[in-house]
Amino acid sequence: xxxxxxxxxxxxxxxxxxxxxxxxxxxxxxxxxxxxxxxxxxxxxxxxxxxxxxxxxxxxxxxxxxxxxxxxxxxxxxxxxxxxx
Numbered sequence: 001x002x003x004x005x006x007x008x009x010x011x012x013x014x015x016x017x018x019x020x021x022x023x024x025x026x027x028x029x030x031x032x033x034x035x036x037x038x039x040x041x042x043x044x045x046x047x048x049x050x051x052x053x054x055x056x057x058x059x060x061x062x063x064x065x066x067x068x069x070x071x072x073x074x075x076x077x078x079x080x081x082x083x084x085x
Contacts, residue, residue, distance in 0.1 A: 030036060071078060
């Protein structure tokens with residue numbers, strides 16, 4: 001009786017562990033499928049492009065503010081002001 005219980009327990013544990021391993025392997029295989037890799041690369045590129053666009057916008061704003069500051073400090077008219085004179 002004790003051996004039958006041990007055998008059943010071992011088989012049950014083996015089946016559960018085996019099913020878990022197969023499930024994890026299937027998930028890993030799906031993750032590296034070409035369609036999924038292309039989707040991940042597209043999302044990453046889109047995120048990078050958005051961050052790059054935001055950084056460029058912030059850079060333009062900072063440059064415009066600095067230009068305004070320097071023009072006022074050194075009393076240099078802007079192009080528009082120079083053309084109006």
